[in-house]
Amino acid sequence: MFCLLIVRLLCAMGLMSGLVASAVCSEEPQIVFDNRPESGIPAEALQQPHKPSKATTEKEFPLKFPALTAGAIKSIRIRYYNKETWPNEKDAREYVRSFLGNKKSEVFDFQIWSQGVGVPEIECYVEFTEEYRKKLLGDKFSCRDGRLLLWNTEACYRDGTGRWYFVSAFDQFHRAHPKGDRKNVK
Secondary structure, eight states, X not given: OHHHHHHHHHHHHTOOOSHHHHHHHOOXXXXXXXXXXXXXXXXXXXXXXXXXXXXXXXXXXXEEHHHHXXXXXXXXXXXXXXXXXXXXXXXXXXXXXXXXXXXXXXXXXXXXXXXXXXXXXXXXXEEEOHHHHHHHHHTTOOOOOEEEEEOSSEEXXXXXTSOEEEEEOHHHHHHHOTTOOGGGOO
């Protein structure tokens, strides 16, 4: 015990070097694999200003998700999906495809649900069309990467400007999600 204390003291003073010093004085960092997205709504989405966006004030209210994204999305890359919910990539892909076209999913500038959300059921990266990118540049915006996070009846979408939108996906969940109750479809 006394010997270890001396070695640590010498390490702290910088008098000892080499393998013994590194083995005793510092620990190797732990490396962990975790392919799940972060739990909850992204901090940047919660911290954005609570002012109405141009998209939600110039179109019908409440804005529908397909109207928000019309002509903007070139491709969706599913980075993660819950394998306990969707047994294969095809099922997850079809759910995302139907979400993109669901005309009952309502879009808001702020979090409209009161419950917390955990790890998303599906996390996607969004690639935008060239026309949308040019429009953003013309409007003096730099085009950011898009994201789409899907939970059960909740979703978040980040457009090319970096603005986050909060989506009520109640109808989508009950219409197409494996755990949805088809009796609740509007």
